[in-house]
Amino acid sequence: MTTTMMNCDGLSAGYGRGRACVRDVGFELRPGEIMAVLGPNGAGKTTLLITLAGLLTPLAGTVELDGVRIKPGSARTASKAGIVLVPDDRALFTGLTVTENLRLARRPGGTTIAEVIDYFPLLGERLDVSAGLLSGGEQQMLAIGRAFMQAPKVLLIDELSMGLAPVIVESLLPVIRRFVDERQVAAVLVEQHVHMALTVADRALVLRHGEVTTTGAAADLAASPEVLERAYLGHAAGTDSVVY
Template identity: 55%
Template structure:
């Protein structure tokens, strides 16, 4: 469980949430998305409070989660997965293919037949056509080869820059996450152990290592 977290983010900012397994990172994202009810505290968008435990309402307000299991319709095609989620006025399919060109020739392929990297691209594309104000991405690199992660994580920076959405990224690839993020928080046992500008934390590897090693985990 994450606690005592006070964060205010402006448009187009990428916040990396780092920390060892069990630190509360995914719990935090699921709480922001309304999937888990809040035990305490408030979440607001444009200064207006959001009700706890209301995922549909959160989504309508523009908070969109890409879960760690990607939650794709595996029997539906790439095109169908995107079209099902697309809101009126959202980016067209061609725009999504510009951001994820590897999917362009896979539009008629069932999501369940895609590679892990392609599935992650589809999960993010499906989130983008929901026109997020706040995009939550849980473990984008989970189960992916490092070379795929190297290509995918920079897309996070592009999304924030082009859509002006706030992106909150939970990620185990610490160094890559800090490269694309503006700000970063390191959670340990649900509490904030470190926080600050991502570029400053990237230069302070020893402090990050100390936070992880205090739990017995490495990164």
């Protein structure tokens, strides 16, 4: 029987006066599995990720890693347990070089700098360059490589494509797939480019107005665009659209 890596049960979260913008979210993640979290802007995707990472105290529900409950609202506990977040702003030390950024992130059991370069060969040519001088794509490679250095059990990636051309995103997503497969970690991927996300994910969860509207195998959802449209937009589609 496959071991559950992360179990999220009945998770609700929000900001100020107990107002929930994510309600009753539940899922299980297994080693070697990627779950794409999809949904329109304002659906609660980032709120879900930062709650899983311990940066926001949940209003209800639990998060477990390897069967051990993670202390609510404790980023330190979540990080020590192996939950590693790549935020949408990348949070690099822009005045430090690529090498220095990677060295600061290193934990026992994490990748080496040489292994990061194997995943992202372009970084090998930029090791002595300040992170602030990198292109957007190179900065994202560095942010992800830094997460690899932290020996994640569960990798949380928020808006991988933020500010990047689709061709760059297409080159990054297979690296995530490769890392998850080789290291047998689990990953939660928040992404606006639905088709790209479903190409590398095993499962997907769609949030709308903070609630789960649909879950399923990524391949099944990719083959049923009408199901995704309904999950995103409900019966009254309005002016939004699903980005394929």
